[in-house]
Amino acid sequence: MADHQRDRKPNPLHRRSRGLDGRTWGDQRLHVELNPIQLRGPVVNRTNIQTAGFTLIEMVVSTALLGVVIFYVMGTFTVNQKAYMVLDQVTEVQQNLRAIAELIERDMRHAGFRVPIGGALCGLDSTTAPDTLYISDPDPLLTTNAINGDVSAGITAVSIGGVVVVATLDDVVIDGTAFYDTDANGIADSDFQVGGGIIITDAVTPMRGAACGAITAIDLGANIITFTRVSGALGAIAFGASEDLRVVPAHEYRIDVPNTQLLRNGMILAMGVEDLQFAVWLDVNDDNAIDPGEYFGDGSSADYTASGTDHGDSREMRVTLVTRTRSADAEFQLGQEQNAENRLAPGGNDGFRRRVHTSTSRLRNVVNRS
Numbered sequence: 001m002a003d004h005q006r007d008r009k010p011n012p013l014h015r016r017s018r019g020l021d022g023r024t025w026g027d028q029r030l031h032v033e034l035n036p037i038q039l040r041g042p043v044v045n046r047t048n049i050q051t052a053g054f055t056l057i058e059m060v061v062s063t064a065l066l067g068v069v070i071f072y073v074m075g076t077f078t079v080n081q082k083a084y085m086v087l088d089q090v091t092e093v094q095q096n097l098r099a100i101a102e103l104i105e106r107d108m109r110h111a112g113f114r115v116p117i118g119g120a121l122c123g124l125d126s127t128t129a130p131d132t133l134y135i136s137d138p139d140p141l142l143t144t145n146a147i148n149g150d151v152s153a154g155i156t157a158v159s160i161g162g163v164v165v166v167a168t169l170d171d172v173v174i175d176g177t178a179f180y181d182t183d184a185n186g187i188a189d190s191d192f193q194v195g196g197g198i199i200i201t202d203a204v205t206p207m208r209g210a211a212c213g214a215i216t217a218i219d220l221g222a223n224i225i226t227f228t229r230v231s232g233a234l235g236a237i238a239f240g241a242s243e244d245l246r247v248v249p250a251h252e253y254r255i256d257v258p259n260t261q262l263l264r265n266g267m268i269l270a271m272g273v274e275d276l277q278f279a280v281w282l283d284v285n286d287d288n289a290i291d292p293g294e295y296f297g298d299g300s301s302a303d304y305t306a307s308g309t310d311h312g313d314s315r316e317m318r319v320t321l322v323t324r325t326r327s328a329d330a331e332f333q334l335g336q337e338q339n340a341e342n343r344l345a346p347g348g349n350d351g352f353r354r355r356v357h358t359s360t361s362r363l364r365n366v367v368n369r370s
Contacts, residue, residue, distance in 0.1 A: 110365065111366070117206060126343065131277050137248075164227075194217065209311070211232030255273060262276065315366070323357075
């Protein structure tokens with residue numbers, strides 16, 4: 001046997017097989033079956049595997065970024081909400097102004113309708129507070145037979161106690177048909193109304209001016225009206241041939257200052273109204289032109305006074321309203337009260353947004369009879 005054959009080491013995977021007769025059958029490959037666990041490698045204890053997560057630094061950074069995003073989102077939401085509130089309040093103010101202006105303009109156009117010429121208007125003109133305005137009330141007066149002349153109630157007796165006036169009239173129904181239901185029984189019984197206004201003028205001597213006030217009580221059986229005089233005096237009352245005191249129903253416009261409310265005949269007409277100012281053109285020289293000094297109560301002419309003013313010279317009236325938003329805005333730097341006619345507003349910023357509306361109307365029921 002050759003040396004290289006003798007030195008050859010037997011393969012452990014091979015063996016010589018022998019038959020029953022002792023003869024070998026040749027090499028036969030041994031098939032070794034391995035354990036599947038050995039094929040996969042060592043057994044791993046899964047309970048010792050650590051779960052993956054965020055580190056503390058990652059959590060801090062993520063929280064900070066989320067906070068920045070939330071801050072800007074909330075800031076945008078707050079700004080949009082504030083802008084919506086401001087727009088809503090300004091829109092409300094403008095709508096109130098339009099509604100108020102239409103009603104006041106209507107009343108101004110009817111001032112003097114079917115009443116004595118000196119009873120068309122009256123008022124209290126103030127330079128430090130809102131004005132109070134009285135305009136003759138056309139609602140209770142019938143439009144039929146308007147050419148038959150003026151209608152009004154005469155005063156037969158009067159008792160004056162300071163600003164409280166108790167006047168006995170010849171009738172509380174001045175045109176034959178009652179309009180207002182003063183005792184709330186469902187039946188109209190008077191052309192005057194509690195809470196409404198009253199204007200007194202002298203039909204014989206209109207240059208004495210007028211007096212006006214708010215009605216507080218009506219005695220239907222005795223035809224007695226009690227009212228609080230707001231403006232005008234008419235001087236001494238003689239009840240002689242030289243005077244003829246006439247009473248006409250009127251609409252009263254005034255401001256409830258603490259609550260910033262505009263009242264009409266004692267009822268709330270609008271909220272957020274802080275000022276009412278009026279001025280009257282009195283054509284003193286009767287040239288049908290506005291001369292310097294003839295627009296009384298406008299700040300450049302004399303202040304309007306009810307006493308001693310011949311309202312037959314009235315040609316035109318101007319009413320200015322100042323409204324404001326419901327709430328103040330601390331960031332709004334132009335929130336100042338507005339000057340109106342002869343009233344100078346105090347300075348300083350209060351954060352309220354305001355709108356100013358001015359209505360001017362020709363007093364045709366007075367002009368056409370002058």
